[in-house]
Amino acid sequence: MPSSVLKPGATIGILGGGQLGRMLALAAAELGFRCHIYCPEGESPAFDVVAARTVASYDNQRALAAFAGSVDVITYEFENVPAETAAFLDEQARVLPNARALAASQDRLSEKRLMQELGIPVAPFAAIDRQGDLDVALARLGRPSILKTRRFGYDGKGQVAIREGDDAAAAFAAIAGKPAVLEGFVDFTREVSALVVRGRRGEVAVYDIAENAHRNHILATSTVPAAIRPETADEARAIAIRIAEALDYVGLLAVEMFVTESGGEERLLVNEIAPRVHNSGHWTQDGCLVSQFENHIRAIAGWPIGSTERHSDAVMINLIGFEADEWLPLAAEPGARLHLYGKSETRAGRKMGHVNRIYPKR
Amino acid sequence: MPSSVLKPGATIGILGGGQLGRMLALAAAELGFRCHIYCPEGESPAFDVVAARTVASYDNQRALAAFAGSVDVITYEFENVPAETAAFLDEQARVLPNARALAASQDRLSEKRLMQELGIPVAPFAAIDRQGDLDVALARLGRPSILKTRRFGYDGKGQVAIREGDDAAAAFAAIAGKPAVLEGFVDFTREVSALVVRGRRGEVAVYDIAENAHRNHILATSTVPAAIRPETADEARAIAIRIAEALDYVGLLAVEMFVTESGGEERLLVNEIAPRVHNSGHWTQDGCLVSQFENHIRAIAGWPIGSTERHSDAVMINLIGFEADEWLPLAAEPGARLHLYGKSETRAGRKMGHVNRIYPKR
Known part of the structure; x- marks a missing residue:
């Protein structure tokens, strides 16, 4: 058996204690694995279905090291795991999916550029670092467009539509002037x-x-x-x-x-x-x-x-x-x-x- | 909503920490319930998938009372829960399935008599309390027959076949002379x-x-x-x-x-x-x-x-x-x-x- 194959009874470490971590743990249990959930919130749904729990922040290196030492592989239930956390854990245990996947998905601009490299179509877009970029991009991509922060957006958070007559400066202020991407309108079915x-x-x-x-x-x-x-x-x-x-x-x-x-x-x-x-x-x-x-x-x-x-x-x-x-x-x-x-x-x-x-x- | 309906978030107590308790707990989790496993063995597979665990014997009334007080309903994964344990718990919490079902299934003789009352066919049988009963029953039911202890038999334990030429006294000794049932041979397909x-x-x-x-x-x-x-x-x-x-x-x-x-x-x-x-x-x-x-x-x-x-x-x-x-x-x-x-x-x-x-x- 290849040495990278975990045996039943091995422990899977999961960053994040929400419903995805919970359902991962339930699935792991059916295969005979134990799970260890690491999550900053003490009342996390995944804690109720696992053998081991750590309540600590994602920058607590002592807790992270103890966690890494107690598990056979580490995975996560959310893509916004801080890059430093992932890098720190990666030195001490195997973290899967890998850091490249995390980096690509944490940043809308990297994500879109990866698609372009792979020849995969995406909506027309432009990188926005300052107000001037937005004005130029709006002229090119037209309205309506959607301004989205590059990082930490989910479920519609960190994005604002710019329609005919909307003030571009107000939109940029709405996302607090963070590094962003402007996406052209896609008339999808x-x-x-x-x-x-x-x-x-x-x-x-x-x-x-x-x-x-x-x-x-x-x-x-x-x-x-x-x-x-x-x-x-x-x-x-x-x-x-x-x-x-x-x-x-x-x-x-x-x-x-x-x-x-x-x-x-x-x-x-x-x-x-x-x-x-x-x-x-x-x-x-x-x-x-x-x-x-x-x-x-x-x-x-x-x-x-x-x-x-x-x-x-x-x-x-x-x-x-x-x-x-x-x-x-x-x-x-x-x-x-x-x-x-x-x-x-x-x-x-x-x-x-x-x-x-x-x-x-x- | 009827008051006997448990809400998601309620805690289900399970006696026994084997694979059946484990799979019950996994199923309960999918419905949003928490589980508390009570089991005398410290290394029980069900412990790995639940929010609460008690390691204590089935006659530890203090532990049983604390368990009953911490759960919203009690069930079990095995039918050999001691009757006293079930009765003790039943005073403090709802135990399901009920004591009657436990009693009927713990004793092969009660079980067969229940079937007879209900007009449900069973193999020909006789109650065996002493050697003399066995001799009489063998003459009536013939050979081969199977002698089974009334209580605590599972997976073929507590039973012995009596074939042509076998010594009936040796068979009775093999089950240590315990109260038993002799079952006539059933030529099932x-x-x-x-x-x-x-x-x-x-x-x-x-x-x-x-x-x-x-x-x-x-x-x-x-x-x-x-x-x-x-x-x-x-x-x-x-x-x-x-x-x-x-x-x-x-x-x-x-x-x-x-x-x-x-x-x-x-x-x-x-x-x-x-x-x-x-x-x-x-x-x-x-x-x-x-x-x-x-x-x-x-x-x-x-x-x-x-x-x-x-x-x-x-x-x-x-x-x-x-x-x-x-x-x-x-x-x-x-x-x-x-x-x-x-x-x-x-x-x-x-x-x-x-x-x-x-x-x-x-």
């Missing part, structure tokens, strides 16, 4: 995502393409199969594999794309990538034999990748904020499986759980 | 099991009937659907429901049955019942949307019962002892899902994990 898993020996598999609908910039539903042409789905898979290979990626990678239509042709543009399990892959828990969570764990453990085949059609519905108060009727719905994250407090906009509705494959 | 789940409001659902194969008295495989006639499967479901209703049962109940054939007719005899999730129901994890584990948790939490519908055909293969050393090739098998229990030590005869092979429904 659908948003889809491809989830690719790549193992330590370079083997890859891709789940069926999901079609995503957002509400208030937060994912509302993912539907599989997506209502796109088979050639478009094939192209989406190929793009995801190309990115995973370019990054020498190990684990589950999510690639969000826009689908545009013109003259009866569908085209794909990559919107963003996430070097982790992803909300648009939650349907795999009940639509496939091996979920995205299990396949991420398999990959980082050096195990063979599990089948990404789909046994059912699926619609994943996020339960945001007080929508999760409907857990009792949701639990009674036939053909649906309810997943709740064990969060102690319900807050508006907080992801509290999801439901997978399952249908026989068409 | 198959062993099947029915898993019924019954909720707090009396609603019931039954999974499709599994066909079981044993090796060295330990379950080796369960195959679904069982190769029995549809009428026989219906009768097996009806029997399981009748038993659950008679016991006013809440939770998942397993009923093991023999199938005999004579003159082209199939008949069912109940072999034994288990008031808990059962090894012959592990296929439900990957063959159904809602597993036996989740449905047990739903039932004791007062939630609606989840669908027991099967989306795939399935074969569950137990990994006994060193069979689990093959985890790497097993993990690579397409169409199969590997489940490992995180047991630190592999021992001959120990259940280490299982594999569910999944096929499109025929």
Whole structure:
């Protein structure tokens, strides 16, 4: 057995204690692994399902070193792990996915430049470091455009639309003048995502393409199969594999794309990538034999990748904020499986759980 | 909402820390519950996946009281919970399944008498309290017969076959002269099991009937659907429901049955019942949307019962002892899902994990 293969009983370290860390830990347990969650917040949902917990900040080197010494591999549930934290841990333990994937996804500009290098289409964009850049870029890309901070944006945070008549200076002030990217308007018909898993020996598999609908910039539903042409789905898979290979990626990678239509042709543009399990892959828990969570764990453990085949059609519905108060009727719905994250407090906009509705494959 | 319905975030107490407790805890976590495992052994597989643990003996009333005070409902993963333990806990918290189900399943004689009361066929049997009873019973039931202790038998332990020429006194000595039952020989063609789940409001659902194969008295495989006639499967479901209703049962109940054939007719005899999730129901994890584990948790939490519908055909293969050393090739098998229990030590005869092979429904 190659020495990089973790044996059952080994411990997987996970940075972050939210629902993704929790579902990773549950999947790891099914394979006989123990998990150790590292998270700054004492009341983290993932703590309830693991053998070991560390509550400490991401710059606490003593706690990080102890954590690294107690685990056999380290992964993370969110891409905004500080680069210094990842670099520090990387000296003492294997961190997967690798630092390159983290760096590429933490910065919208690096991400877009990577896509360009790979010949993968993205929305027209320009780097914005100062007000002057924005004026020039707006003249080129036109309106509406979207100004997005390069770093730490998620669920619509750190972005502002600039429409006809809007004041560009006000928009730049709205993101506090941070380094940013201006994206030209994309008249897309659908948003889809491809989830690719790549193992330590370079083997890859891709789940069926999901079609995503957002509400208030937060994912509302993912539907599989997506209502796109088979050639478009094939192209989406190929793009995801190309990115995973370019990054020498190990684990589950999510690639969000826009689908545009013109003259009866569908085209794909990559919107963003996430070097982790992803909300648009939650349907795999009940639509496939091996979920995205299990396949991420398999990959980082050096195990063979599990089948990404789909046994059912699926619609994943996020339960945001007080929508999760409907857990009792949701639990009674036939053909649906309810997943709740064990969060102690319900807050508006907080992801509290999801439901997978399952249908026989068409 | 009825007051007996547990809200997400509530804590489920589980007696026993083996693989069944572990898989119950994993299923409970998916519904947003916390779990507290009570188990005398410090190195218990279920401890690795829960928020709270008590290591104490089943007669430690102080520990039991603290446990009961910290949970919202109590269940168990094995039917040999001492009656005094269950009675003590029952005064301080709700214990489900109820004491009647525990009592009926702990004693082979009570179990068989219950079946007789319900008009459900069982193998011919006789109560054996002393050597003289055995001589009389052997004359009536003939040979071969099987002498089984009334209590604490499982996986072939506490039983001895009496064949032509065997010494009856030696057989009685082999079970240490304990109160026993002699069972007449049943020429069965198959062993099947029915898993019924019954909720707090009396609603019931039954999974499709599994066909079981044993090796060295330990379950080796369960195959679904069982190769029995549809009428026989219906009768097996009806029997399981009748038993659950008679016991006013809440939770998942397993009923093991023999199938005999004579003159082209199939008949069912109940072999034994288990008031808990059962090894012959592990296929439900990957063959159904809602597993036996989740449905047990739903039932004791007062939630609606989840669908027991099967989306795939399935074969569950137990990994006994060193069979689990093959985890790497097993993990690579397409169409199969590997489940490992995180047991630190592999021992001959120990259940280490299982594999569910999944096929499109025929």
